[in-house]
Amino acid sequence: MHDTKARAAALARLARLEARLRDLGRSRLAAIESERMRLGDDLKAIFEALEAGPFAYGAPAKPGLNRARAAHIRLDALRREEGEARRKSEGHGLRTHVAEKAAAKAAARHRDDKERKALLDLVERAIARGDASQT
Numbered sequence: 001m002h003d004t005k006a007r008a009a010a011l012a013r014l015a016r017l018e019a020r021l022r023d024l025g026r027s028r029l030a031a032i033e034s035e036r037m038r039l040g041d042d043l044k045a046i047f048e049a050l051e052a053g054p055f056a057y058g059a060p061a062k063p064g065l066n067r068a069r070a071a072h073i074r075l076d077a078l079r080r081e082e083g084e085a086r087r088k089s090e091g092h093g094l095r096t097h098v099a100e101k102a103a104a105k106a107a108a109r110h111r112d113d114k115e116r117k118a119l120l121d122l123v124e125r126a127i128a129r130g131d132a133s134q135t
């Protein structure tokens with residue numbers, strides 16, 4: 001009986017940990033999305049400035065193009081990172097669900113064991129009283 005109680009508690013802790021990891025993953029996804037949007041806006045502003053300004057051609061355009069290239073590389077890296085973070089978050093979500101179900105099942109098994117033991121004790125006391133009253 002103690003084993004089922006410990007198992008239920010351990011599974012509940014595991015479910016809480018996986019839920020925290022899932023939530024952390026979701027917040028990471030939100031941060032990546034925010035950075036990706038900001039970087040996209042920066043990239044758009046760089047190209048608009050290059051098209052409209054006197055720095056569109058020649059040597060003056062080089063710093064702007066380098067910045068645009070760096071922003072584009074970072075944007076690609078963020079897309080990959082977002083995909084990886086999404087997969088991890090979904091994995092934690094799935095493990096959370098499984099751990100919660102296992103914890104509920106272990107808790108139910110623990111309750112059943114306790115009820116079975118209480119019923120067995122009740123039957124044994126009734127039998128002992130019956131034996132005592134017959135003698």
